[in-house]
Amino acid sequence: MSITTKKLQLKVPEYTDEIYQTLQELGNNFHKLDEISNDYGSSAPISGIWDHNHVMWNAKPAIGDYVGWVNTRTGRAAPGWEPLKTYENGAYVRPQQDNGHVYICVQAGHSGAMEPVFPTSEEREVQDTRGATAWQRSKRYVKNDIVFPTVDNGRFYVCITEGEAGGTEPDWPLPTGTSVYDGTVVWLCYKIARWKEAGISSLFRPFGKIE
Template sequence: MSQLTKKLKLHIPEYTDEIYQTIQELGENFSTLDKVSKDYALSPPVEDLWDQNDIIWNLKPAIGEYVGWVNTRTGRTAPQWEALTSYRNGDYIIPPEDNGHVYTCIQAGHSGVMEPVFPTAADREVQDTRGASTWQRSKLYFKNDIVFPTVDNGRFYVCITEGEAGAAEPAWNLTSGTSIYDNTVVWLGYRIARWKESGISALFRPFGKID
């Protein structure tokens, strides 16, 4: 029967061990060594699941920089939410201001102009159209105002040229990024993205500033 090393608990095969047992234990050794090997990068990760205490070492340490980043919370890393950005189903994001949660895109589309109020309850959903209102005739609109058509079409429209809306509702184009002229207002349309709370986010923090 094989023995175990003191620190990493690696298997030390015995000459009397069966071949299949030795191969299995060597495979476990490789997995253990891979897990404890150092990870190097130029910045903290923005994808995958990470355990608390996982460390990313700075690939190019320099004076005034940090030795690396340590994860303080077991969870998933993801890029931060960005305004007017195209997202696909299954994309993960975290809020720009950490709230301890990660979110999955469950309806492909574009994010809005304003960051949505992300829910923290498990599996809760939010539509990425914060600040939007239903279009109104002859109303004065300003740049980055967001409207919905009076008849829902799954899209929102962002004002890119401020002015006064027309007396009649414009024909809302369904192609994302297409200009729509509404008297003196110009709109760009986008498909609405939707998010779902999807668990705890990892939280990497820098350590070891180099003087």
Template sequence: MSTTTSNLSLKKPELTDEKHQTIQDLAENFQKLDDVSDRYAASPPTSGNHVVRQRIWNDRPSIGGYAGWICTRSGRAAPKWTGLTSYAIGNYIVPTTDNGHVYECVQAGYSAVLEPTFPVVNGAEVQDTRGATTWSPNKAYNQQDIVFPTVDNGRFYVCTVAGDSGAFEPVWATSNGITTNDGTVVWSSYRIARWREAGNAAMYRPFGKID
């Protein structure tokens, strides 16, 4: 019967073990060794699940920089949210200001100009349309103002040319990036993205300041 090592709990097969069991034990050992092996990157990870104490060594160390980064909070790593960016279902992001949570895209589309207020309740969802208002006639709009059509079509429209809207609502474009003329205003069309709270976000902090 196999025993284990004291530090990594690696299994030490016995001569009496069956071949299948020995191979399985060795495979588990290799995985444990790989999990604790040194990793190198130019920046903290933005994907995958991570646990506290995992460490990434900086593969481009320089004076004034850091030796690497260490995980101080277990969870999923993801890139920060960015505006007017295309996201697909299953993409993950974290807010630009850390709130401890990660979010999964559950409706493919584009982020808006302003970052949404992300919920912190488990499984809660938010539509990425912060700052949007319903279109109005004969109204002055500025660049990057966002509107919805008066009849919902699953899209938002970003003002790319400032001006005054027309007296009558335009026929809205329904393809991403296609423009709609409206009085002296020009709008660009984007499908709405939606996010769901998806658990803890991994937190990596730098360590080892290089003098």
């Protein structure tokens, strides 16, 4: 009959144990050892579910760097939200200013120039169009201004050439990446990204500054 080690609770087979039981216990030992083995990387994780207190060690530590990163909150890791970026369905992001939550893209599209106000209520959704305004005739627009058509078509348009809008609203194209002239302004079409609250985010913090 096997005995159990004190710290890791590994099974130590006895010579009287059956072969099948011994192999099974040794296999379980390997799994436990793998789970507690150190993880190495070049930065804090941006994907996956991580437990509180998990440590990611710096694979290439150097002077001025940190020894590693420790997770201070159980949850999902995700990259920070970025402006004017295309996101696919199922992509995860966290707000640039941590609010304890992570968000999943439920409508593939393009992010706006300003970070949306991400909701913290469970499974609440938000459209990524903060800072966008309805198109206006004869108005001067600058690069990265964002407008909606006066009749919603599920798209927004980013100014890529600044200038003055025309006196008549342009015929807005629908395919993403298509440009349209509007007076002296040029707009680029993007489908609107939409986000849904998707649980708690992990929070890795660097530790051990190398002097």
